[in-house]
Amino acid sequence: MSATRTIRGAVLNTMGAPTPYASSRPLTVEDLELAGPGPGELLVRIEAAGLCHSDLSVVNGSRPRPLPMLLGHEAAGIVEEVGDGVASVEPGQRVVMTFLPRCGECAACATEGRLPCERGSAANAAGTLLTGTRHLSRPGTGEVVQHHLGVSGFATYAVVDERSVVPVGGDVPPPIAALLGCAVLTGGGALLNAGRITPETSVAVVGLGGVGMAGLLTAVGTGCRVIAVDAQESKLATALEWGAAEAMTPAQALERKAEASVVLEAVGHPRAFETAFRLLGLGGTLVTVGLPAPGALAEIEPLQLTAKAQTVVGSYLGSAVPKRDVPAFEALWREGRLPLERLVSRTIALEDINEGMDALASGEVIRQVVAFDGAPVTTA
Ligand SMILES: [Zn+2]
Ligand SMILES: [Zn+2]
Numbered sequence: 001m002s003a004t005r006t007i008r009g010a011v012l013n014t015m016g017a018p019t020p021y022a023s024s025r026p027l028t029v030e031d032l033e034l035a036g037p038g039p040g041e042l043l044v045r046i047e048a049a050g051l052c053h054s055d056l057s058v059v060n061g062s063r064p065r066p067l068p069m070l071l072g073h074e075a076a077g078i079v080e081e082v083g084d085g086v087a088s089v090e091p092g093q094r095v096v097m098t099f100l101p102r103c104g105e106c107a108a109c110a111t112e113g114r115l116p117c118e119r120g121s122a123a124n125a126a127g128t129l130l131t132g133t134r135h136l137s138r139p140g141t142g143e144v145v146q147h148h149l150g151v152s153g154f155a156t157y158a159v160v161d162e163r164s165v166v167p168v169g170g171d172v173p174p175p176i177a178a179l180l181g182c183a184v185l186t187g188g189g190a191l192l193n194a195g196r197i198t199p200e201t202s203v204a205v206v207g208l209g210g211v212g213m214a215g216l217l218t219a220v221g222t223g224c225r226v227i228a229v230d231a232q233e234s235k236l237a238t239a240l241e242w243g244a245a246e247a248m249t250p251a252q253a254l255e256r257k258a259e260a261s262v263v264l265e266a267v268g269h270p271r272a273f274e275t276a277f278r279l280l281g282l283g284g285t286l287v288t289v290g291l292p293a294p295g296a297l298a299e300i301e302p303l304q305l306t307a308k309a310q311t312v313v314g315s316y317l318g319s320a321v322p323k324r325d326v327p328a329f330e331a332l333w334r335e336g337r338l339p340l341e342r343l344v345s346r347t348i349a350l351e352d353i354n355e356g357m358d359a360l361a362s363g364e365v366i367r368q369v370v371a372f373d374g375a376p377v378t379t380a
Contacts, residue, residue: 002036002043002081009070009136009155010353011145016061019361021354026059027071027154029351032145035135037083037159044095044160047174048347049153049370050074051356052182053209053268054099054291058148059357062293066127069146070136072370073099075153076168076177086162094172095165096181098322099149101130102163113193113321120163124149130161153178154353156372166326169334175347175369176333176340179214181322183343183367184329186289187215187266189318192222193325194287195262199223204260206250206276207267208235210367211289213343215264216244218329221337227260229253229275232363242342250275265290270298277304277312285311289318347371 010027017026037043049072057063058071075097079089089095101120108115123130127146136145136152150164168177187210191197203219205212208230219226220243228239228247236247248258250272259281265273268290276286277300292298304310318325332338345365348356350372359365 004033004035005157006031006139007034007155007157008350009152010072010350011068012059012071013068015058015064015067017059019358021059021357025354027353027357029353031139032070032155033137033139034157034159037081038131038133039084040086040131040162041083041129041133041159042079042086042089042162042165043081044077044158044165045080046075046077046153046155046158046372048076048178048372050175050178050182050210051353051360051368051370053211053360054149054182056357056360057291060361063291065148066146068143069127069148070152070155071148072154073097073149073151074178074182075151075158076174076181077158080157088162089165089167093167094170094174094177095167096177096326097151097153097158097160097165098181098185098317098326099151100124100317101150101161102321103130104163113319116316120150129159130163135159154350154370166322168326168330172330172333175344175371178369179210179340179343179367180326180329183210183214184218184340185320185322185325186318187211187213187264188218188329189320189325190264190287190289190315191215191218191262193319194313194315195264195285197222197224197262201262202260202281203227204229204253204258204263204276204279206263206265206272206279207290208232208239208366209266209363210343212264212266213239213242213366214340215266217242217338217340217342220244221332227253227258229279253279260284262287268292270296273298274300280304280308280310283309285313287313287315289315343367344369
């Protein structure tokens with residue numbers, strides 16, 4: 001194992017802190033020790049890391065994880081060092097992190113992305129890398145700091161398993177590369193892999209955050225007619241600018257009896273799931289990627305499922321095989337069919353991560369990306 005280095009990272013110390021987080025500051029940006037990569041692992045210099053609702057869900061405690069934990073799972077950077085046996089990437093390459101490594105050996109990994117990898121899911125729940133190792137600790141005390149979803153991208157450097165990354169072209173801007181690993185793979189992958197959309201498919205997207213908007217751009221880029229649904233008027237206007245045929249609030253969608261053959265639910269709240277279900281047309285498929293709090297229940301009318309021959313599909317990480325799907329989305333972006341630049345509302349400094357979580361919780365932004373290495377920051 002190579003040398004340990006000191007890094008800067010944003011560590012979550014308590015879940016469920018009171019809002020605003022700008023005051024309670026549940027995340028502390030601090031110096032940490034990062035042990036170098038072991039066999040099958042890489043050291044990555046992080047260039048960009050997006051703030052996603054799955055980070056916020058750990059901060060607010062709706063998705064409990066072991067603490068303290070260095071958060072961030074939507075990230076991209078440059079490989080600086082590889083451990084023994086690493087053959088798929090080389091130092092100097094830009095890589096996209098993916099938040100669910102696929103071991104390639106378990107039964108779930110043989111399902112073409114339909115099922116989440118069993119070993120990857122277990123490692124994520126335990127706060128380790130795929131091989132079960134931990135590399136982060138607090139200097140002085142030696143207190144162990146957990147990894148977040150095998151990535152821990154809110155830091156200047158990360159050690160990750162080789163199976164947690166996919167290489168991309170050096171021409172892909174770091175914020176775009178970061179988004180490819182979560183928002184795009186989840187929202188776009190859900191529609192392409194689980195919804196199996198074609199240009200003829202009518203699509204509704206419920207929830208216009210980063211994941212929902214990535215789904216919307218994917219559907220528009222595919223040639224689908226898209227209905228955008230969100231409670232925030234400003235997001236409806238944006239959706240229309242980005243190619244949605246119609247945009248409406250959930251109440252308007254139900255009142256107008258809007259229908260689509262594939263509905264993407266990208267909110268993670270039972271009420272949004274109920275709305276999405278009611279928008280399903282004859283033979284329609286509801287693809288849900290949201291992560292409501294454990295135990296949260298939704299009310300649906302089972303008769304509708306039977307009488308209209310509908311399907312409800314759960315999709316984790318867009319039912320994606322990252323090594324297959326990240327290059328496909330990268331190609332769509334390069335062809336100009338997936339204008340992912342639009343998703344980046346602003347870039348922020350790592351020190352402003354708590355303020356960023358407040359903005360994410362308010363729903364006023366689509367994607368904020370932490371910029372490293374002195375990259376331009378658009379807000380203080
Ligand atoms: Zn995410
Ligand atoms: Zn597996």
